Amino acid sequence: xxxxxxxxAAICAVLGIGVIVISLGYPTAENYGTGVPGPGLWPIVISVxxxxxxAIMVFRTWxxxxxxxxxxxxxxxxxRRVYITMGILVIYLLLLQPLGFIIATTALExxxxxxxxxxNPLITLAISLAVTMVVYCVFQFVLNVPxxxxxxxxxx
Amino acid sequence: MSLLMEIFRTSLxxxxxLYMAVGVFSGICIGALPGLTATMGVALLLPxxxxxxxxxxxxxxxxxxxxxxxxxxxxxxxxxxxxTPASAATAIDxxxxxxxxxxxxxxxxxxxxxYMGGLVSVLCLWLISPQLAKLALKFSSAEFFLxxxxxxxxxxxxxxxxxxxGLLCGCLGILVATVGIDSVxxxxxxxxxxNYNLMGGISYIPIMIGLFAMSQAFENIExxxxxxxxxxxxxxxxxxxxxxxxxxxxxxxxxxxGTFIGIIPGAGADIGSFVGYNVARSxxxxxxxxxxxxxxxxxxxxxxxxxxxxxxxxxxxxxxVPGDAVTAIMIGALTxxxxxxxxxxxxxxxxxxxxxxxxxxxxxxxxxxxxFAGIRLFTKVxxxxxxxxxxxxxxxxxxxxxxxxxxxxxxxxxxxxxIVGYFLGKxxxxxxxxxxxxxxxxxxxxxxxxxxxKSGGDPSVFFNSVICWFxxxxxxxxxxxxxxxxxxxxxxxx
Numbered sequence: 001x002x003x004x005x006x007x008x009a010a011i012c013a014v015l016g017i018g019v020i021v022i023s024l025g026y027p028t029a030e031n032y033g034t035g036v037p038g039p040g041l042w043p044i045v046i047s048v049x050x051x052x053x054x055a056i057m058v059f060r061t062w063x064x065x066x067x068x069x070x071x072x073x074x075x076x077x078x079x080r081r082v083y084i085t086m087g088i089l090v091i092y093l094l095l096l097q098p099l100g101f102i103i104a105t106t107a108l109e110x111x112x113x114x115x116x117x118x119x120n121p122l123i124t125l126a127i128s129l130a131v132t133m134v135v136y137c138v139f140q141f142v143l144n145v146p147x148x149x150x151x152x153x154x155x156x
Numbered sequence: 157m158s159l160l161m162e163i164f165r166t167s168l169x170x171x172x173x174l175y176m177a178v179g180v181f182s183g184i185c186i187g188a189l190p191g192l193t194a195t196m197g198v199a200l201l202l203p204x205x206x207x208x209x210x211x212x213x214x215x216x217x218x219x220x221x222x223x224x225x226x227x228x229x230x231x232x233x234x235x236x237x238x239x240t241p242a243s244a245a246t247a248i249d250x251x252x253x254x255x256x257x258x259x260x261x262x263x264x265x266x267x268x269x270x271y272m273g274g275l276v277s278v279l280c281l282w283l284i285s286p287q288l289a290k291l292a293l294k295f296s297s298a299e300f301f302l303x304x305x306x307x308x309x310x311x312x313x314x315x316x317x318x319x320x321x322g323l324l325c326g327c328l329g330i331l332v333a334t335v336g337i338d339s340v341x342x343x344x345x346x347x348x349x350x351n352y353n354l355m356g357g358i359s360y361i362p363i364m365i366g367l368f369a370m371s372q373a374f375e376n377i378e379x380x381x382x383x384x385x386x387x388x389x390x391x392x393x394x395x396x397x398x399x400x401x402x403x404x405x406x407x408x409x410x411x412x413x414g415t416f417i418g419i420i421p422g423a424g425a426d427i428g429s430f431v432g433y434n435v436a437r438s439x440x441x442x443x444x445x446x447x448x449x450x451x452x453x454x455x456x457x458x459x460x461x462x463x464x465x466x467x468x469x470x471x472x473x474x475x476x477v478p479g480d481a482v483t484a485i486m487i488g489a490l491t492x493x494x495x496x497x498x499x500x501x502x503x504x505x506x507x508x509x510x511x512x513x514x515x516x517x518x519x520x521x522x523x524x525x526x527x528f529a530g531i532r533l534f535t536k537v538x539x540x541x542x543x544x545x546x547x548x549x550x551x552x553x554x555x556x557x558x559x560x561x562x563x564x565x566x567x568x569x570x571x572x573x574x575i576v577g578y579f580l581g582k583x584x585x586x587x588x589x590x591x592x593x594x595x596x597x598x599x600x601x602x603x604x605x606x607x608x609x610k611s612g613g614d615p616s617v618f619f620n621s622v623i624c625w626f627x628x629x630x631x632x633x634x635x636x637x638x639x640x641x642x643x644x645x646x647x648x649x650x
Contacts, residue, residue, distance in 0.1 A: 004583035012324060019331060019346075026343060029613070036609045039338040039345055042601040043331060050327035056320040072582050078378030085377050086575055089550065093567060096554075105554075109547050116380050116543035127544065135551055139559065144207030146562060147555055 001070045005061040012054040016047040023047070088112070101147055105132045163511050168518075172212050176515060179216035180522040183223020184530075185537045187230070189545070190237040194224035194425070195368045195481045200549065202361065202489055203556040210493040211508055215515040217489055218465075221482050222274060222519045225425050225461050226527060229266040229454075230534055233259055242425035242464075245433040245457035252449035257389070260531075264393040265451045266458045267527035268403050273411030273432075273459030274520035277466025280415045282513050285502075288474040292499035297607035298617045302627035304600035307421035307477050309634040311589040321585045329593025332358055339598070340605045353565040360594040361488045362557035362566040366573025367587045368481065369556075373549045374578040380542050390532055399451045406436050406452055407459030414460035418467020421592065424480035425461040432460020466516060472497055473509060477596065484591045492560065 026040030073079050092108045099107075109128035114121060139147045179201075186197035197220050205213025228240030233250035246266060253262035295303070311326040335346045336357030347354035395403060410432035417428045436456020437443050446453045468479025469486075476498035478484035490497050495505060502509055526534075557570035577587050611617035618624055 001583065008324075008580075008583050008585070012328075015328075015331070022346065026345065027341070032341065034609055034613070036340060036605050036613065039341050039343040042604075043334050043345065046327050046330045046334075046597070050324060050331070053320040053324040053327065057324065060320065073378075074582065081380070082374045082377045082578065085374065086571075089571055093554075093564070093571060096567070097564060101555075105551055109551065112547035112550070113544060116546070117541065131548055131551065135548075135555060139203070139555055147559060 001068075001072055002061050002064060004072045004074075005057055009054045009058045009061070012050055016051040016054065019043050019047040085112075102132055102136060105135075159506070159510060160514075162507055163514060168211075168511060168514060172215055172515070173518070175208070175212050175216040176219040176519055177522055179219025180223040180519055180526055181219075181530075183220035183225075184227035184230070184523070184526060184534055185223075186220065187224035187227020187239045187243075188534050188537050189540065190231050190235065190239050192224075192549075193240045193368065193372065194221055194228070194242070195364075195485070196372050197221075197224045198482050198485050199361075199365045199368045200552045200556055202365075202485055203559040205489055206492060206559055210490065210495055210505075211511045211515070213489055213493065214486065214508075214512060215519070217486055218469075218512065218516055219519045219522065221486075222462065222465050222516070222523050223526070225465055226267070226270040226274075226458075226523050227534065228461075229270070229458055230263065230531070231538055233262045233266065233454075234535060234538065240425070242429045242461040243457070244426065245429045246454055248433075248447060249450050249453035252447065253451075253454070256449055258392070258449070260390040260392045261395070261399065261451070262449075262454055263390065263531050264395045264528070265399055265403055265454045267393075267524060267531070268395055268400075269407035269410075269455035269458035270462040270527070271520055271524035272403065272407035273414055273462035274465060274523065275517070276408050276411035276459075277415040277418065277463045278513065278517045278520060279466075280412070281466040281469055281516065284419075285470050285474050285509075285513070288470065289499045289502040292475055293503075295499070295623065296621075297603040297610065299621065299623045299627065301600055301603035301607055302618065302624055302631065303475060303477060304596045304603065306627050306630045306634060307592060307596045308600065309631050310421050310423070311592055318584055318586065321583075322589045325580065325585050325587060326589035326593040329590035330597030331593075332363065332590075333360070333594045333597040334601070339602050340609070353563070358569055359560060359566060360591065361485070361492075361560050362570035363573040363594060364481075364485055364488070364591060365553050365557050366570040366575075367577040367590060369549060370553045370570060370574025371577030371581060371587070373546050373553070374574060375581065376542055376546050376549075380546060390535060393528055393531055395451075402441070402452050403455045406439065406455040409439070410435050410456045410459035411463035414463020415467035415470075417460070418464035418479045419470050421471055421477050421479060421596070423464075424468070424482075424588070425464040428464035428467075429457040429461040432456040432458070432463070435460070462520070469512070469516070473501060473512070474499060476599070478592065481588045481591050484595055487595060 023040035023043045026038055028038040029036060031038060088111060092104055096104045106128045109131050110124055113127055114124045136147060182201065183197055186192045187194060198217050201220055202217065205216060224240060225242050228238055228243030229246045229250060231237050231239040232243040232247035233254050236247050236251035238244045238247045250262040250266060253259065308326060311322050336355055337344055344355055413435055414428035414432055417423045417431060433453065433456045436452050437446050440452040442450060442452065464480065468483045471477040471479050472483040472487060476487065476496065478487055487497050495501060553570055554567055557566045558564065560566060580587055607617050
């Protein structure tokens with residue numbers, strides 16, 4: 001937990017300082033002449049609060065007793081499975097535009113179900129196609145939410 | 157009376173009843189499945205309402221909300237795994253009863269207690285909301301600014317031991333909300349020139365879907381191969397006279413307490429449930445049986461958590477401030493329909509508001525009916541394999557975030573929010589404050605600057621009315637109340 005807290009603190013510190021630096025370059029109340037604070041004030045105030053919270057978190061983590069320091073699973077089998085899943089989803093989103101919803105999603109479902117359920121590939125393909133088509137038809141035709149406006153197979 | 161007739165004629169049509177029934181049914185199924193929360197259910201199914209009329213969509217979401225909060229008790233009783241965090245307290249005695257072979261008795265008590273808690277909250281919603289809306293009409297920008305600040309200060313109180321982590325997450329939410337064109341000066345903040353997606357601001361619906369549904373699905377992936385089996389036999393679901401007396405004595409009271417917890421911005425059904433459990437123990441006739449399978453111990457948290465549902469709707473409808481994460485999503489649902497939650501909703505859309513009140517009563521009644529009639533069916537839901545369910549959740553997350561604006565940018569936002577939410581969960585950072593920050597942050601900033609604009613830059617505008625001072629007092633209490641109480645206790649014990 002300690003390491004995780006320090007990593008989070010570092011990210012928040014960089015973010016907070018970055019926001020303050022950028023916001024200082026925005027117009028101020030004097031530029032508008034209406035007494036209204038400029039667009040930079042609010043992000044600066046929030047970033048200061050963010051930095052204060054980060055400092056408190058770092059202090060509490062530093063003072064944390066060894067028995068309170070729980071282990072975070074970031075490299076175990078389960079976590080690795082999650083990272084691979086995230087990677088697959090990133091590739092899926094990259095392919096979503098050129099391939100279209102039906103093809104990309106059927107492929108995505110096939111990969112996951114085959115990986116997790118280890119069924120006969122033909123059965124997996126049937127399930128993947130069925131899930132994709134049900135979701136697609138419910139949104140596109142029943143609920144009138146357009147989802148087929150891009151890719152190889154278009155309905156609009 | 158004419159209003160009631162108009163509601164039935166225009167809004168509560170058979171189609172709406174059907175949507176509500178679908179909502180309650182799917183809500184119970186979602187709640188019953190461990191790992192799927194009420195917030196996740198509402199976030200996932202929100203895009204389904206985009207093509208519906210406002211009343212249809214919002215009532216379906218309400219059905220999911222009520223159903224899911226109740227549904228969580230099914231796996232809590234049968235598997236000792238709360239389906240939603242709101243059922244954690246129910247798991248203690250519910251599972252103890254199930255182990256004694258009385259799972260049906262536990263589920264029956266939970267169904268009836270949930271119904272009673274829900275009914276009390278609907279009654280409070282009906283009585284309090286119009287009055288609060290009338291009062292809120294007197295609010296100017298200064299009052300709304302202080303209200304939003306109060307809501308943001310509450311973040312610390314709902315973050316448990318990790319107050320600084322909750323506040324940190326809230327700040328991240330507020331900062332994300334500042335991206336794009338500033339509503340007061342039209343100045344573009346934190347968006348590169350020409351990037352129209354960022355210039356338009358980051359929508360909070362994809363972030364919600366990412367934080368609550370996608371990150372939860374990632375967590376499910378970690379132990380995707382573990383399936384739990386329901387062993388318990390379910391008989392004697394209808395409560396006997398003896399149990400009925402206990403439920404009637406406890407559930408309405410904890411439902412009332414849950415309602416008031418729900419009114420506090422950010423405090424959700426999980427808090428209502430544990431407070432309900434403690435209250436039930438303090439007024440129980442057999443407190444010594446708590447922990448060993450007591451019907452009173454089930455009635456307390458179940459009344460409390462369903463009480464929160466109506467309570468959370470009160471600030472959402474009257475002030476535009478979410479009572480919890482689910483009502484934050486409902487603000488999004490109303491906004492998409494072109495409606496702005498707040499006092500003006502009661503003036504301009506009276507029929508819709510009262511349809512929601514009546515719909516909430518119907519949703520609770522449907523929940524009770526489904527609970528008693530279909531409990532055996534819902535236990536079957538627990539057998540749905542995670543290996544199929546989780547990939548479906550991924551697709552629903554994608555389609556849900558895409559559907560709002562037909563934008564792939566939103567899908568990326570959702571995925572990033574999901575990944576961030578997953579890692580935040582690892583370091584025990586609560587993600588609900590981010591949503592409060594996303595909604596209340598812009599509200600606070602806009603009203604702060606509008607108030608100063610109206611007063612010509614005079615900051616005394618924030619101290620000019622009794623309502624302002626009331627909110628200032630609430631802010632001080634929410635920030636320092638706990639510390640002052642601890643100091644007084646220390647002094648007393650010394």
